[in-house]
Amino acid sequence: MARGPNKQFDVDEVLEKAINVFARRGYEAATMSELLTEMGIGKKSLYDTFGNKESLFFKATGRYARLTYNDISERLNKPGSPLQNIRALFTHWKEVNGKPGSCGCLLGTSIADFNTDDTDVALLMRGHLQRVEDLYVQTLKRAQDQGEIAENADVISIARMLLCASQGMSLLGRVMENGEMLSGVVDGIFTLLDKE
Amino acid sequence: MARGPNKQFDVDEVLEKAINVFARRGYEAATMSELLTEMGIGKKSLYDTFGNKESLFFKATGRYARLTYNDISERLNKPGSPLQNIRALFTHWKEVNGKPGSCGCLLGTSIADFNTDDTDVALLMRGHLQRVEDLYVQTLKRAQDQGEIAENADVISIARMLLCASQGMSLLGRVMENGEMLSGVVDGIFTLLDKE
């Protein structure tokens, strides 16, 4: 009950909790009561700090996109084989999304859930997807330089296929109870990609 | 205002309208008023015929799954090259999902939106995905028989990859305004698959 002139909670920390709720329940289904309980802060604090629900969602997706991009970037830019880095990334996602109760990618589920007509959220998502696509392109080009895939391979198309598959994986992970399906997906991609 | 003892509307026809609303807005965001307006029937008729919102959604997804399965089956079982049939199917989806304002696959968006914890809807979705996977497997096996892909190719994994990619496509189609991205996805898949 009242803690003085400094915020008594870490903004990023409670935003992380909000991300979890939105990812698990979806934008519409997530109620403010749920968010409040999970975030563990007062109603007034929430509205003062994050604005209304849509604004909170925008901040949550923004943070999620930033963190996700950094994570992908780090994993793809590890030293060694670029192609193996891609494979390791997808294997990582297979494990994360294959767990029972996995919620998938907040951005992916939000594309389906949030009305993306022409709001800021839609722009945020397009920008994120574009940047991740670029990460794949750069990595695939390095794979070309190292002779891992064919010189004349269409890296942009392959990058887009990877982007698409990653979203599909997080979606399928939500509904399939065992990770078997996702293992197959990754195998399917790389039995093909390894032949390049 | 009152039309006698026979239903004055075609059940499947208004269910089709409901499918559109759910696909466009998502389960939670779609309100009964919206559904009523779009379906063009009275409130009592709706509740008498379809039960409550969840039951209506279940019937809508059921019909959608059935129609989708039949469409896929028909396209994959056309005479000629099985591999080309798969490619034609994905090219078709590229065009459908690439259109501005496309809503994507009702089942895909519902996976993200509807709470799939352990309801009938989740079972319906798993069953549908499994059946479509089987369609791909059968088609890929025929492609093997005809020497279109390698004898030792892991057709189950490739089938799962295709299933995953198709869901990713319908998701990306919702948020990307131009079909360029999806064209790349299809090209990416088949530049790889053609090498098998």
Place this chain on the structure above:
DNA sequence: CTATACATTGACCGATCGTTCTAATTAATT
């Protein structure tokens, strides 16, 4: 010490949600 900024709880708001129900109406059946 005083003032200020931030916190908390909880009551409260109007709007809308999904749903039920009543009343009136119509057309086919018997």
Place this chain on the structure above:
DNA sequence: AATTAATTAGAACGATCGGTCAATGTATAG
């Protein structure tokens, strides 16, 4: 002609939604 099944519009329901506000308390800054 009477009955029955299906329709419609619309009133009304309690619940819950997102959001606001007032009252109160507390730690820091000057």
